[in-house]
Amino acid sequence: MSFLDLDETLVDVLSKVQLTVSPITDFKDYDFPEVDVGIVEGGIGNTEHKEIAEKLRKHCRILVAWGDCAVFGGINTLRNGLSKDEVLRYGFIETESTVNGVMPIHAELPALLDKVLPLHEVVPVDVFLPGCPPAPEVIAYGLTEILEGRLPVLPADMIHFD
């Protein structure tokens, strides 16, 4: 949503980029083409996240951690004080609204990692755009810098963690 808040800057940005893979394209396999820029939002909390992050890292030149969850781990890290088992049991069995709950543990389902981690603790990251969500001007600044061939470093008055 914050991305859409870019307003007319979004048109400028889109005229200069080609979106190859995104959640909108509903990819199921991760056959990434070689790209210039990869953007990850969200902390790395399960094996699927980790796999995507690692594949993306291999196929992009510049990797961007987008938002507080990717940069710091964010609100998902609230579970880091608990064991995986406690988290799943609480979420899928013990909640008041759950009847006959089942733990989502299956070979075909991604498994939780021990802890939710920020992206850069899993793969090397080139650009950090914190914010929850990142403010439109932060996004615009970050993307514009990259398009102009620089690695963006946010000035102090643009950094926000909320």
Place this chain on the structure above:
Amino acid sequence: MEPKSKVNLTIDGKEVTAEEGMTILEAAQQTGIHIPTLCHHPALSSWGGCRMCVVAVEGVPRLVASCAMPVRSGMVVVTHNEKIVESRRTVLEFIFAERNHNCMFCPKSGDCELQQLAYDLQMDHLTVSQAFASFPVDVTNEYMGIDHNRCILCGRCVRACAELAGNHVLAFQNRGPRALVGLDLNETLAASSCAGCGICLQVCPTGAIFNRHRTHYAVKGHAKEWHSIDSHCPLCGLLCPTQAVVANNVLLKVEGRLLDAGQRPDRGQLCAKGRFEVLRDPADRLRLPFVRTASGQWQEASWENALDEVAAKMNFLRDTHGGQALFGIISARVSNEVLLSFRDLLIKGWSAETLDTFDGAHYRAVLAMSQEIGNHFREAAWQQLPEADFVIICGTDLCHHQPLLMSLLRRSVLENNTRVAIVGPTDSRNALAGFNLPATNDDLPAVIDGIWEAAVQSANATLNPSGKAKRARRMTTKPSGKVHPRKGRGQDVSREIPAEMVRQFLAAKQPLVIAGEALLAGQTAHGLSSLAKLAQLKSQDSQGRLLILKSNGNSAGAWKLGIAAQKSVGGRERLQGGIVVLEGEAATGTAAWTDRADLDFLAVISPYVTPHLRAKAHVLIPRPSWLEEAGTYTAMDGHEAARVEKVLQAPAGIRDTWQTLLALAERAGFHPPAKTLEALTRKVEAELNPGPEVRHQQNSATEGREIHD
């Protein structure tokens, strides 16, 4: 005091002259050079714990903490270079990594010193792994909570609790990464000896100690919409300097002016009442004037119609029955300007013979005491408390009624070895008293008489060393002939008065006697005279030795302006109409006036409306609460006054109380000369400070500075 010698040094290439004993940080700040700090707070002692303020000093191999390093002549200091910034950022990252400093779900985000430092140092991610440890959260206090997950162990709260509040509740417990700020011996906020003053909250640089009434008000840059207003708290008569922070007409926080407290011995603290209770959502607001119709129904009225109705009824009663049928009763929590307008309206406008405050009986108790001891009673100033070397507290639970005085007392006991005697009700926190003489309110006067007699005997014995009393280790006294034990009790209430207590009191150089509310209530009021006489034994100099705690924030102002009646009124007379001005009093405190069966007419001017008022009044006129109108208030001891600013806007359309009273005065045929708030303030000052010299500059009315008697 001798001027401190000057020290010349260089900071960032600038020649700086500082005073000896200053730290590098202070020298830099006075020159306008910014050094980031975290554990440092200018109102507290230096700790040097966080290393954010490190600077390079030529010739010193390691970076030094500028908050703890005194200046030295010839020092060459650098506050910013790559190495220094790298060191600060590393420290900051470790702090962030240690606990949960995820801003997006922190109630303090946007108003957080830790977060601001991260922004300033462009910390866009952490290069060290987070610890993800879990710590407890304490929400057992109604107003504030402690989230140890957000604590950076800077120790500001620990120092503030000890150095400012004198309470020593907070201390570090556990070690290493499990260290946390604990209360007493691992207690919760509610179960500990915490007085709830919130000084720890005010100095906490993160969201570790947070305000439960106002959270998440600063997120996403909303702090930019805040504005702050310097004012004073009028709630108890100590007139503590406050800074109120407001956004969109919501009071977000009230802080003590720690850096702007002047010579005040409390150094700018606030108590829980002034800091937290004011944040509570107010009771049912009265937003429009209402008039009761002939059929008894309430009907909305225009301001003009409501004022006309009040004036018509009161004018009629005055003209048919005379002023003896009319009364005006006003809260002693309103400003001097409101009190004075009310007094002039009632006396000059309606010739009312009955004018009083709700706490008028307390005034009469003090008056009776003053007459009994011969009318040269001079009240002590509350600011004498920190210098006092022996304090007798009578008939009050100071923790509850005057938390700030309690804080001063705790500090003087710890720092100056002040001796304390508590007579009357006590609670566990009064354990600091060297002498405890528990007494019920009924027994109180007899016990005070006992102390006084013992003191007189002891003083005489000291003057005549041959007397036996000098050798007596314990002295038993009976109440003097003047004391009449209450009917029905019959038994002798004499007690043993510790001779050592009397001796220490008489030997004290600066004793102070504090009289609480129990001595102002009718039945036990004669205890006040004995207490005043006791205090007089030690009042050879011009300084008063007796401090009387007042029941309301501006009782002293109301008494000095002659609002409180000198003789008890309203019991027997046939009253027919009256007007009552309230400031949030409970119905139990006002019923004696509002529930009179003989009234043909009752007008109520109040910020709030209760079912009780709806049942009793004939006209209801809204007024702003004290936060919503400016005015001056007189300190509890009557020695000074301060201006309380308008902090919030009253609900739309509500007029300032003085304007309402002015409009009524004009309808009553009295045209007050003061037609602006400033003119009223000048009139108040002239009445409270009569004298040939002009004591105050005209602009004092608008600048909010303290007015000293």
